[in-house]
Structures are given as C-alpha cells and as structure tokens.
Amino acid sequence: MTEHYDVIIVGSGAGGGTLAHALASSGKRVLLLERGDFLPREMDNWDPKSVFVDGKYISKDTWYDRDGKAFQPQVHYFVGGATKLYGAALYRLRPADFGELKHADGISPAWPLTYADFEPWYSAAERLYQVHGNAGEDPTEGPRSEPYPWPAVSHEPRLQQISDQLATGGYHPFHAPCGIMLNEAHRAASTCIRCTWCDGYPCLVHAKADAEIIAVRPLLEAPNVTLLTGAEVTKLETDDSGRAVTGVVVSRDGGREVYTGDIIAISAGAANSAKLLLNSATDAHPNGLANGSDQVGRNYMFHNCKAVAALSKEKNDTVYQKTLGINDFYLPTKDYEYPAGNIQMVGKSNAEAMRGEQPQLTWFAPEWGLTDTAKHSVDFWLTTEDLPVPENRVTTDKDGNVHLTYSPTNAEEAGRLYEELKKILNHTGMAAHHVFRKNFYMDMAIPIAGCAHQAGTCRFGTDPATSVLDTNCKAHELDNLYVIDTSFFPSIGAVNPALTAIANALRVGEHIRQRIAS
Ligand SMILES: Cc1cc2nc3c(=O)[nH]c(=O)nc-3n(C[C@H](O)[C@H](O)[C@H](O)COP(=O)(O)OP(=O)(O)OC[C@H]3O[C@@H](n4cnc5c(N)ncnc54)[C@H](O)[C@@H]3O)c2cc1C
Ligand code: SF4
Secondary structure (H helix, E strand, C coil): CCCEEEEEEEECHHHHHHHHHHHHCCCCCCHHHHHHHHCCCHHHCHHHHHHHHHHCCCCCCCCCCCCCCCCCCCCEEECHHHHHCCCEEECCCCHHCCCCCCEECCCCCCCCHHHHHHHHHHHHHHHHHEECCCCCCCCCCCCCEEEEEEEECCCCHHEEEEEEEHHHHHEEEECCCECCCCCCHHHHCCCCCCCCCCCCCCCCCCCCCCCHHHHHHHHCCCCCCEEEECCCEEEEEEECCCCEEEEEEECCCEEEEEEEEEEECCCEHHHHHHHHHCCCCCCCCCCCCCCCCCCCCCCCCCCCCEEEECCHHHHHHCCCCEEEEEECCCCCCCCCCCCHHHEEECCCCCCCHHHCCCCCHHHHHCCCHHHHHHHHHEEEEEEEEECCCCEEEEEEEECCEEECCCCCCCCHHHHHHHHHHHHHHHHHCCCCHHECCCHHHHHHCCCCCHHCCCCCCCCCCCCCCCCCCCCCEEEECCCEEEECCCHHCCCCCCCCCCHHHHHHHHHHHHHHHHHHHH
C-alpha cells in the first residue's frame, strides 16, 4: 500500500506531536506515525508500584551497552512519547547555554542560533503548553517578550518555609516553571487536582500538559491529519541520487506498509531517530542516511543527574513538590570557575516508590523505616550539564538493534553541586549529614536518566562536515528530510530539555509551513 502526504511525521512526542499541531492549520495533509498506542487511563497510572516497581509503562525494548550487555531502556512508546511520563518542568535554556561555556571536562559548544532567536518560540511554547511560572525571580533567566501565560504554582507551606529560609540565606529560590493545568483561583473548575503523582507518572485526569493532551488529541477530528498508532517506522527509502526520501517503511499489525510524502520529519527520540537513519543506509549513504559527516548517533547527552533526599525532624506534608528551583550555581560563581548546574525538586518520596528506586536501602530497612523516611524527606533533583563527546554514541548492529556507548562527563561539577546543596540545607534545618542520594540506579552503566533526557545524536549547525542538520533542522544531505526531536541539540545545558524541543518544533513548523505553502 502506498499513500501520499504533504508531510509525514515519525513519532508523536514533544517534537513530533508539537510539529503536527503546528502544521495542522495549514490544511496540508499530515500523517503522524507513532509506534505506540494511547496510554490507557487506569488506576495503575497513579500506583507507585505499577509505575516504579513493575515499570508498567516502560517499553520492552532491548538495547545494548558498550560491552554488548543487554539492558531495558527507560523509554516510553505512547502517543505523546516521553511527555506522558514526564515531570512537566518546562524550563527555557539560559542565554549562556546558547554560547560557548567552559566546563571542568571541556567546552560546551555554542549553538548556531542565539537565545534571542529562540525567545519568540519559547513564548509560543509556553502559551501552548500552559506553563505556570513567575518571571524575574531567577537571575539566570533570559529576557522575555511576554510574561508566563499562567501564574506560578504556589508553594505548599513546607516548601514556602524552605524558600523563605533560602532567601534569608542569600540565595535566589524561584517558582519553577510547571506545565500542569492547575487553576488555583478556581480549584472547583481546575482540570489538575494538584496531586502527588505527577513526576514520572501518567496523569490519570489528563491535566498534565503533555504532547498527547496538548498537541495530538486536539487534532484527532481534523480532516487533514491522520494518526496511525502501532506504526513503527523501520526504514526510510531514498531515490537513486540519495537527495530525497521517497518512502517511509512502516511495520504495522505484522505487515509492511510504505507511505510517501513531500516532507519527512523524524522525531522518534534522540536514540531512535539515530537508529532509523543508521538503519536506512543506501549506496548513496553507505554510513547511514544523512551521515556523510559521521556525526549521526554521536554526541549523545543526557545530563549528569542526582536525586537526593534530605531529612529533617519536621514532617514534609507537601503534596505537589515540584514548585521550587535554585539556579545560584547554574553559572560560574566567584568561588567556582565552572557552571555546576540546576537544583529543582522531584516528586515527593513515598515508601513504595522508594522501594522501586532503592532496592539496596529496602533490603537494609524494614517497611516502617522506609515509610518514615518518606514522610520526613524533602526531595531534590540536581542536574549538571553533560558535554557532547563524539565517543558517546548510538550505533546499530547488523540486526538494527541500538547499542549505546556512554561515559559520563563533568563529575567534578556534579560533585560540587551536591556539596552546594548540602551547604544550603544548613540554612533550612536539614543538616548536611541528613542528606543521602536516593538513586542507586544512577550508578548503573546506563542510568535511567540516560534515556529520559536523551539528546544530541543529530546536531544542527552551519557546517555539513561537523553537523547533521542545518539551522532549520533539515538534513544537510537531503532536500526533504528533517529531524525534530532533541537530537538536534549541540549541547544540553543543565535544565530539562522538553520546552526547548517544543519551541524548536514550533520554529521548524513555521519554516515547513512556509515551504509547503508555495
Ligand atoms: C520520567 C521522565 C521524566 C521527565 N521529566 C521531564 C521534565 O520534567 N521536563 C522536561 O523538560 N523533560 C522531561 N523529560 C524528558 C522529556 O520527556 C523529553 O525530553 C521529550 O519528551 C523529548 O521529546 P522527543 O520528541 O525528542 O521524544 P519523545 O517525546 O520520546 O517522542 C518520541 C516518540 O517517537 C515514537 N517512536 C520511537 N521510535 C519510533 C519509530 N521507529 N516509529 C514511530 N514512532 C517511533 C515514540 O513512541 C515516542 O512517542 C522526562 C522524561 C521522562 C521519561
Ligand atoms: S498534579 Fe495535576 S497534572 Fe500532575 S498528575 Fe496530578 S492532576 Fe495530573
């Protein structure tokens, strides 16, 4: 079967789903191919055992590490992609992230575009994904052309107390940007019920601003947009010259289908987009499609992250904990010459989730110990920038499977950020010796965050010798192929990547819209 579309988009997550949304009103025929299905609404959505212990929503994929050892990547194949499970912390990169930054382990390269180029698209992304925030509190944030579309999500009493104590200690705590549909002025009419099951869980009441709810679902009735679920794209075919994609090969319901389109935009996630290109080698592209530069799959980044629990005598009754951020160490300071990173909150600990996260602690601690720990903990997430290193890369084997080779960078900066957190906790009554790292799994060869914040396998740039995509995210070597997901990042900064992927999809969407209008 062959069907022709104006635009074919592969993957319906932050990049692909948003691109479909941006193109829908063009009236052009858009085909959205998604390998997963809709994520079911069921009580398990909010059950820590199902989500964290049983990994109910994690794909059954097998990837391989540098030694060829199989592992199950923490990836999520659903309409909406990884955003179905994300924490909806929707940060802009800081202006400095778009320039060159000197780090302990090397240079974070400059982007070919500036913060000013992205600013209008960040504003549009925040409007679309209903981001709640309060401009002007975080000294590292860039200039804005408009305020946040929604007021910041308020701190609950314990977090307000910590925020006040940090401010008294000379720090600059700010209200973190959150993509949840919470209307605090009219709670009775609010879609979001402000629960504790946000970070890492699907939203049972469809109140999280994820790519399915915000971008894809509103298109389901659009006559010019077709969504095919269970449609895994396995290969892109090209013409003899190798300049154009002529067929998108799909495995669906056990059969093979081929679709054609004037424009093909892949957005399968940084690892899977690289996989698709590498598995689409032809005579004209012997190292994989668009890979004359040998850059496809390289520079895989994901952040150097730590989850940390701080304990105090006081109980922490906070329900929705993700309201606070601290960027005092995001850029070099007078005491430290490198950028150490961002501190934010993670979802509130509970005994069940801690059991999933921390098998070693569970083994040592009986149930009551874990429950008590969870009740008194305040939970932080530390993010340090991870550098683009050519040797950190996705490759595929003869059967097309993903192999991920990765060594972390900037461990010194990550250690520094941890020390800074311990210092600032002295201002909050949570002494340094009551702080412990929650996630033993972070020490695994490819830790969970390795897939959650994946980026950088097809970086954009102006030089075809060192980049895969041009500044419109079109492959240098093909006339009709775009890559829209986080693959395009030349560096990853130290804030969560989704808003940048969304803003970029809107930016590239406008470019494609103009291109197909003629
Ligand atoms: C638990 C968790 C928490 C997170 N929290 C945050 C957060 O708070 N803030 C933030 O900014 N980011 C967060 N992230 C990261 C964020 O979700 C991702 O950066 C973002 O979704 C990436 O967008 P993408 O378009 O690149 O990929 P995805 O959103 O993953 O979309 C890729 C899509 O492609 C589909 N696909 C893959 N292969 C194929 C194929 N061959 N054929 C067809 N379809 C295919 C997948 O099923 C998926 O739907 C989190 C991620 C996770 C997992
Ligand atoms: S806090 Fe709101 S958006 Fe998040 S899971 Fe709960 S109801 Fe959904």
